[in-house]
Amino acid sequence: MERSPSDGLHPSPGRGADARDGEDRLRSLCANVPVGLLLADAAGAATLINERFSAIFGAPAAELLGQGWIGRVHPEDREVIDRAWALLVREGRERASELRVVHHGGTAVWCRWHAAPLPSASGPADGFVMLLEDVTASRSQREDLEASEERFRSIFENFPVGIAVATEEGRILRANPTLARMVGYAEDELVGRSFLEITHPDDLRESTRLREECAAGRRTLFNVEKRYLRKDGAAIWVHVTAALQRSSRGALEYVSLIQDIDARKKAEESVRQLSGRLLQLQDEERRRLARSLHETASQTVTLLGLNLQRLAKEPSKQAALLADSSSLIDQLSREIRTVSHLLHPPLLDEVGLAPALRWYADAFAQRSGLAVGLEIDDVGRFGQETETSLFRVVQECLANAHRHSRAKTVGIRLHRTNGKILLTVKDDGAGMPRQVLDRLRAPDASLVGVGLAGMQERIKQLGGRLEIASGGWGTAIRAALPVA
């Protein structure tokens, strides 16, 4: 019988019709199985290769027989497959793995192979069989999926916004590290907890209402600004965007993005407090001026009026009345000047910052009994805003030292270096109370009175910096402003 080179079956002498039948069936099976198939002899040389196998390898069966197929394996996989095949032949152990084959055009095809010994009736294997499947498509799908999962995992892990997945009832299934940091829990401590558990009691009502609207199908998304309760009990403001959507497993789940807006909220709150306090101060100031005008100038004018009436009625007292009126007019003029100087020191516009500060500090020392030391250089003239702001800083610092510090002396230093004007006001008092210092150190520095906050705001608006240092030695306020 003529045997084709791809015939891997080993005829034994004296085979009958049954054996030939079996042989035909096997050949037809090999041709028709929907996988690549290779049969090898007991030495491991390929003796039969089906069409599918040669299609996967991109080469005619004749080139692949013997050890030919191994030569078409991708160079990087060749050594591994060579060794695996040798082991299979030597020890008869079944093996499976993946390999790449290279077509003539250079395209690489990923295949999954599975090889096993062909059992023989007696003793060692009679030959070997290898099944081969092209897995390029499913492998690239798997790689795409892995890459996209990796992308999402990295966003979830590293994004600076809190991300959580929760059940329809709001029970957390997954929370990313940013969210965990925000609320001070470990990620796995959050899992299983309900969002309502970490919601501030004052925001529970609104959060529950939004979830109920989602549950009732009236909305699928909501945005809300609310407070969470951190593990340490502190409240933190967050902005939540939550969407209810169906997961790949068919369950309804919330995906929430949570942004930390605590600093912004606190800044808004302190601006609100500050403007409220400013309005109140403005009212107090007006009342004080009204009272002061009423108690001084308006009394003096009344006396002047009386003098005029008496002049008409008592001509004999003319000289004395005129002298009295003249001194009343002097007094009136002093009183009006005091009030107007308080409102705005006219010296500042006329002679500039350094002389105006010297004048103000002297007057302050006299009135308060505080010793005020001056080291004021003639720094020249600046814009009106700069001069007024620095003047107000000194006014406020002196007032604070007098009201709060129990200091004996205050030093004011003003000088100019490298395009900057530097002003320091330092007292030797008791220093600021602990709670004031704590608030100053807090990142959102919500300030105590209007004084310090106002100073800071003025200097900041002019592009400068205000530093506050305080301790048992006293308090020093230092303003640095850029000047042309």
Ligand SMILES: Nc1ncnc2c1ncn2[C@@H]1O[C@H](COP(=O)(O)OP(=O)(O)OP(=O)(O)O)[C@@H](O)[C@H]1O
């Ligand atoms: N030189 C100082 N020595 C000790 N404590 C000070 C001094 N300056 C300020 N403080 C403390 O800081 C607080 C805040 O000062 P700030 O000037 O902002 O407000 P205030 O003086 O209390 O009120 P106002 O709004 O009228 O200025 C004061 O209440 C005081 O406790």
Ligand SMILES: [Mg+2]
């Ligand atoms: Mg003050």
